Amino acid sequence: MQKIRWGILATGGIAGKLAQALADCDDAALVAVASRTQARADEFGDQWKIDRRYGSYEALAADPAVDVVYIATPHPFHYENMLLCLNAGKHVLCEKPLTLDAKQAQACINLARRKRLFLMEAVWTRFNPAIRQALQWAQAGAIGTVRLIKADFCINAPFNTTSRLYAPELGGGALLDLGIYPLTFATLFLGLPDSFTSTAHLNTITGVDELVAMTLNYNDGRLAQLAASSRVSLPIEAVIVGSEGSIKVHELFIRPDRLSLHKPGKPVEVHELPFRSNGYIHEVEEVHKCLRAGRLESEVMPLDETLALMKVMDVMRHSWGFKYPHELAGL
Numbered sequence: 571m572q573k574i575r576w577g578i579l580a581t582g583g584i585a586g587k588l589a590q591a592l593a594d595c596d597d598a599a600l601v602a603v604a605s606r607t608q609a610r611a612d613e614f615g616d617q618w619k620i621d622r623r624y625g626s627y628e629a630l631a632a633d634p635a636v637d638v639v640y641i642a643t644p645h646p647f648h649y650e651n652m653l654l655c656l657n658a659g660k661h662v663l664c665e666k667p668l669t670l671d672a673k674q675a676q677a678c679i680n681l682a683r684r685k686r687l688f689l690m691e692a693v694w695t696r697f698n699p700a701i702r703q704a705l706q707w708a709q710a711g712a713i714g715t716v717r718l719i720k721a722d723f724c725i726n727a728p729f730n731t732t733s734r735l736y737a738p739e740l741g742g743g744a745l746l747d748l749g750i751y752p753l754t755f756a757t758l759f760l761g762l763p764d765s766f767t768s769t770a771h772l773n774t775i776t777g778v779d780e781l782v783a784m785t786l787n788y789n790d791g792r793l794a795q796l797a798a799s800s801r802v803s804l805p806i807e808a809v810i811v812g813s814e815g816s817i818k819v820h821e822l823f824i825r826p827d828r829l830s831l832h833k834p835g836k837p838v839e840v841h842e843l844p845f846r847s848n849g850y851i852h853e854v855e856e857v858h859k860c861l862r863a864g865r866l867e868s869e870v871m872p873l874d875e876t877l878a879l880m881k882v883m884d885v886m887r888h889s890w891g892f893k894y895p896h897e898l899a900g901l
């Protein structure tokens with residue numbers, strides 16, 4: 571059987587991580603890479619032994635030797651990069667967040683569906699073996715009825731007006747970069763909320779959100795309490811709390827390898843659940859599974875849920891008075 575042929579679009583930090591996962595995956599061939607400059611494409615190509623190197627994203631999208639493109643640019647470029655690749659007939663795995671807002675996400679999803687191409691937001695956490703185990707325990711009633719999720723993704727990243735985390739023109743802001751993880755974690759266990767509230771502190775220089783607190787509410791009394799920050803750090807952990815116990819997802823809950831099962835009156839059970847390669851291989855395998863089965867989207871990270879969470883994040887941002895430059899320009 572022919573391997574699935576991948577192209578990587580952009581050569582930054584996360585692109586290298588996916589290149590490693592592809593190298594460790596027997597069913598994947600990393601055949602092409604594109605950068606804004608030929609020199610950088612050649613450098614990345616040398617590092618990962620990739621034959622086809624392009625100095626433009628357009629050239630990668632036009633390469634008939636590529637089945638699926640992984641988009642690894644900063645968030646504001648995901649929209650145009652996805653349109654480029656989908657219009658060229660490529661399946662797409664796009665980094666999180668899928669886009670800057672729900673309007674852009676809807677357009678990309680519509681295009682993928684119309685052209686009958688695979689599209690998925692690269693939320694690697696959902697494919698992590700420990701997360702799958704925690705979900706299986708929760709669904710099997712191991713902790714009774716799940717009532718509360720607590721999850722935080724707070725890091726103290728050096729402030730720099732030009733960095734991806736702080737510059738609005740690069741999609742800066744804690745919610746879209748970090749908050750998406752506790753959100754997607756909570757909805758994995760609880761489903762989409764009936765209502766939600768959030769508050770944020772905006773950076774006084776660049777105006778992006780740097781400290782965010784969120785609560786998801788469910789009409790039957792369930793709750794999720796979540797936080798995200800680029801300015802303060804906390805253990806990157808999560809807890810699933812049920813009526814008869816709880817599951818702690820140890821650091822880093824975005825790619826854990828350990829769970830603790832707490833049941834009243836019983837010793838705590840600690841379970842080691844290692845991920846393979848660098849952890850990104852599991853989302854790669856999901857793409858392969860879907861493509862081989864002729865499925866155009868993942869049931870584990872469905873496009874409708876990606877879209878619903880983009881809408882939640884739009885409402886949150888707008889409630890704080892924070893809009894990205896394209897929104898301020900009315901686009």
Ligand SMILES: NC(=O)c1ccc[n+]([C@@H]2O[C@H](COP(=O)([O-])OP(=O)(O)OC[C@H]3O[C@@H](n4cnc5c(N)ncnc54)[C@H](OP(=O)(O)O)[C@@H]3O)[C@@H](O)[C@H]2O)c1
Binds near residue numbers: 647
């Ligand atoms: N899943 C995860 O664990 C994870 C982790 C980190 C980041 N991410 C996501 O991955 C995306 C990229 O993050 P990253 O940390 O890899 O970013 P990065 O290191 O800054 O790399 C981004 C790359 O995008 C390309 N690019 C295109 N236009 C650009 C522009 N105007 N400014 C800067 N770079 C531009 C560049 O590649 P060329 O010069 O080669 O074109 C650059 O190297 C983000 O959406 C982020 O949310 C996901």
